[in-house]
Amino acid sequence: MPLWERCGGRCEVSGAHLDYDTFDMHHRRNKGMGGTSRPDVDELWNLLALDPNIHNGGPMSVHGRRAWSEDRGYLVPKHVDEVVLWPVLLQGLLPERFQRWVLLGGEGGYWTVPFRYMRNVRHAAAHSDD
Numbered sequence: 001m002p003l004w005e006r007c008g009g010r011c012e013v014s015g016a017h018l019d020y021d022t023f024d025m026h027h028r029r030n031k032g033m034g035g036t037s038r039p040d041v042d043e044l045w046n047l048l049a050l051d052p053n054i055h056n057g058g059p060m061s062v063h064g065r066r067a068w069s070e071d072r073g074y075l076v077p078k079h080v081d082e083v084v085l086w087p088v089l090l091q092g093l094l095p096e097r098f099q100r101w102v103l104l105g106g107e108g109g110y111w112t113v114p115f116r117y118m119r120n121v122r123h124a125a126a127h128s129d130d
Helices: 003-006 053-058 066-071 115-126
Strands: 025-026 047-050 088-090 100-103 111-114
Touching: 003 047, 025 053, 047 053
Parallel strands: none
Antiparallel strands: 025 047, 088 100, 100 111
């Protein structure tokens, strides 16, 4: 499974180890926000591999903290046209255990976005029809 391969068996939000049989496939553009009618709903750049408690585990989960999750790219705001261009803050997935902003690849993998370009990337994602 490409999502599992990309995450390397770690939660893409917390960095915690995941179990292949129980991890959650999270849609960054929620299915309830019109996502189910979109042909790209299950593309890799719209998905994150999450620990089930991080995903839907109450008020401190991705869905329990909407603004926090949008600020980090775990949820994509409704006004964003190009989910593929909306960066994600990864936590501790590398041996160096540092945070980094990335774009999610359609074929798997990550592309690092230098912090100084974050504002431009987000503007482009939100206004792709301008």
